[in-house]
Amino acid sequence: MRRTPPRRPTIKDIARRAGVSVSAVSFALNGRPGVSEATRERVRRVAEQLGWQPSTAARALSGEGAATVGLVLARPARTLGVESFFLQLVSGVQEALAARRFGLLFQVVEDLDAECAVYRRWWAERRVDGLLVVDPRAEDPRPALLDGLGLPAVVIGAPAVTAPPGAAISTVWADDTGAMSSIVSHLHALGHRRITHIAGLPELAHTRRRMACLRAEAARRGLPDARSVTTDYSDAQGAEATRRALTGPRPPTAIVYDNDVMAVAGLAVAAERGLAVPEDLSVVAWDDSALCRNTHPALTALTRDTAAFGRRAAEHLLSLLDGAPPRRTQDPTPALLHRASTAHPRP
Template sequence: MKRLTIADIAQAAGVSTGAVSYALNGKPGVSPATRERVLRIADSLGWRPSNAARALTRDRVGALGLIVDRPAQVLGVEPFFMQLVAGIETALRQDPSTALTLQLTEDRAAELDTYRRWWAERRVDGVILVDLHADDPRLALLTELGMPAVALGLPQSPAVPCVWSDDDEPMREAVGYLAALGHRRIARIAGPAVFTHTERRDAAFTGAAAEHQLEWSRTLHADYTADGGARAARRLLSARDRPTAMIFDNDVMALAAMAATQEMGVAVPEQLSILSWDDSALCQLVRPGVTAMDRHITRHGVLAVTTLNEVITAGTADHRQAPAPVLMPRASTTRAPRD
């Protein structure tokens, strides 16, 4: 089907293409009667202005960008990003003229190049950053470009507002909950150590283990994948002095670990309690259901769009704190087994 153009509208209305352009863009140069006729005919023909054309005549192009530096196979199975995108889309429903541009990159250099290209080509009005690193180079680049941005994570730069949630107290709550069930040997299978949120949770876990005077605690870093979670679980369960409880940094690793425990003949929760840092439908549908920290990821997406729109329109915005994670006890945790 041929795409409708202003020439088609001009032919149907019996006027010049210039008159159609004036009428559609609300500019002077045509009579009120002609403007009304052109708008009526354009609507009946199903005319919709292109984002590229609108970008030439106004400040916004009608798109927000999100780049995820993760393998496609990881993104496809990790509920975190699906919940985040759901929150972003929920916020974007308030303005149907704005869409989400999502792109995967293979490394940080490719991500930086994409920001440069997007801004030079006027592809997006601003971007949402995920997976912050210490001294993250993206913050400096976006500030240099003057590209509106909001980051998910603890504030690092006054020029880039952040949507963040407290990880310290929830980690203390998770460790305290397991300690109250009698667990004295607790392991944590974390995400990549380069992420600032991983670093923060590492410190909170170590502090909580000391506070509860655990007999044994250990942190292993994995990659958020099912294979990474399963390998970490097998390694820990193969040790002579193995843990009686494990805390996983996402639900995918937690569920993969449950499959690994079945291979090794370790019963959950009778011999091993499992807690996931992220909650999702997966945690609720498996048996036993997985105890999890509900981090309100959808809400993070909504707040990110709200904050980014403020930056785009006003040039600045305050940091926003998302609701604190909530512990959701389920059947994967119970009292520690007797040695």
């Protein structure tokens, strides 16, 4: 026989047990004047005994907020299940939100227009109090949109954003340029002169910063065969870009991948072509992960505390919701961890 689920306690239940009116319960639980301190304490004690929690929908309708933060990701959904960066980022976000009993509303969409449409719908439905915005673009319409809607936000991955003065928008980012410079310096010191960068989505600001840094470092060091190619971050496109690079007239002796998934796919392509890593090809992954540590050979990779990065972003958003002014915060630059996938090229 199917069990009937337990009924959630209501303010009427609290009023009945505490021996007061429903309006007195509302005043007491919302911190409003109109009841004595003794009544307020009795109501709160009864609410705790009954396990009562405020309704998020009711809070939103009353203008008290939804106690929920939104995150929309405009990327191919197939790339998310295997990429560790976003899983670690969200774990840090959730840790900070849970401490304040906030929820996280997450949605994946196909493009930037769809992402903006979600923001407008969430605002109209009072679904979220603020937003975490990822994958900033060079010309990004989202900050102005969110300021117009009155939704506080933290943009993750941008040193600065173009938004109207006074917008409640903070930024948190790491130095992609410094990180790429450390990779090129490491490979150049090993003797590599032909370096290919298999990058992510070309419209993202951090992709452009990494590509620009590679060009600048190549010009400074006299490396005419250093270049970048873009992908959708998936293992399939990472593998295909690797095949094209290795079949060119001057194949690279080192490849830098913008995520761990593509780097592991690149290892597989090198093996199918009979190339030994690192003797014939050095491989570097942008973000360290269990994949990087447990492949053979283990991958040289950039390492940072991604969960802490997400936690700081969420804490900045909660500060905005508490009325604090916006701020710009630079995270520590990812450090290059040398492992067995990089070595001197063959003479």
